[in-house]
Amino acid sequence: MLNKIFLQGRLVADPELRTTQSGVAVSSFRLAVDRDFRDKSTGEKKADFINIVAWRKTGEFVSKFFTKGRMAIVEGKLQIRDYIDRDGNKRTAAEVVADSVYFGDSRQSGDAQRTLSASPAYSVGPKPQADFTEPLDDGELPF
Numbered sequence: 001m002l003n004k005i006f007l008q009g010r011l012v013a014d015p016e017l018r019t020t021q022s023g024v025a026v027s028s029f030r031l032a033v034d035r036d037f038r039d040k041s042t043g044e045k046k047a048d049f050i051n052i053v054a055w056r057k058t059g060e061f062v063s064k065f066f067t068k069g070r071m072a073i074v075e076g077k078l079q080i081r082d083y084i085d086r087d088g089n090k091r092t093a094a095e096v097v098a099d100s101v102y103f104g105d106s107r108q109s110g111d112a113q114r115t116l117s118a119s120p121a122y123s124v125g126p127k128p129q130a131d132f133t134e135p136l137d138d139g140e141l142p143f
Contacts, residue, residue, distance in 0.1 A: 003077040005096055007050060008104050009033035011070050015054075017063035027059030028052065031072060052076070054098040062101050071104030 015029040032047045039046055052074055054062045066072055076098040085091050 005074075005076055005078055007031055007033050007052075007074045007096065009047070009050070009072065011066055011068050011072060012049060014068050015059075015063045015066055017059060025056055025059045025063075027054045027063045029054075029062065029066070031074060051093070051095040052098050052101075053079075053095050054101060058098055058101055062098075065103075066101070073102040073104045074098050075100040075102075 009031040012030045012032050015027045017025060017027045019025055029052050031050050031052055033050055035046045035048065038044060053059075062072075074096060076096045078094065079097050080092060080094050082090060082092050
């Protein structure tokens with residue numbers, strides 16, 4: 001059987017780090033993962049909000065280095081569990097149990113992206129020496 005999930009998204013809040021009664025660290029957080037398509041009526045992209053649970057060293061790592069808004073790549077498995085809520089109702093929860101969590105960005109690149117998007121006059125690379133849409137003297141294009 002195969003149960004493997006890869007997700008990339010942004011944390012919607014800071015991770016919560018707890019310890020079990022036996023002293024095992026567990027971190028939980030939610031990841032906003034954009035869908036590949038836009039809503040037909042509004043033209044906006046929708047996102048799915050997925051619960052993630054990371055145990056032991058992985059949970060400690062997430063809690064220490066990830067904060068709200070950071071991009072994360074999660075590798076793990078889907079887990080469906082049943083529980084009884086405070087009112088005595090039977091509920092079902094779906095969550096991803098993280099095997100590994102990676103940085104999807106860096107603080108420097110995240111800051112640079114905000115700078116680039118805020119500065120419309122910014123250009124990347126040197127200015128082209130020639131306009132490649134015009135034919136050369138012999139009538140051929142250079143590509």
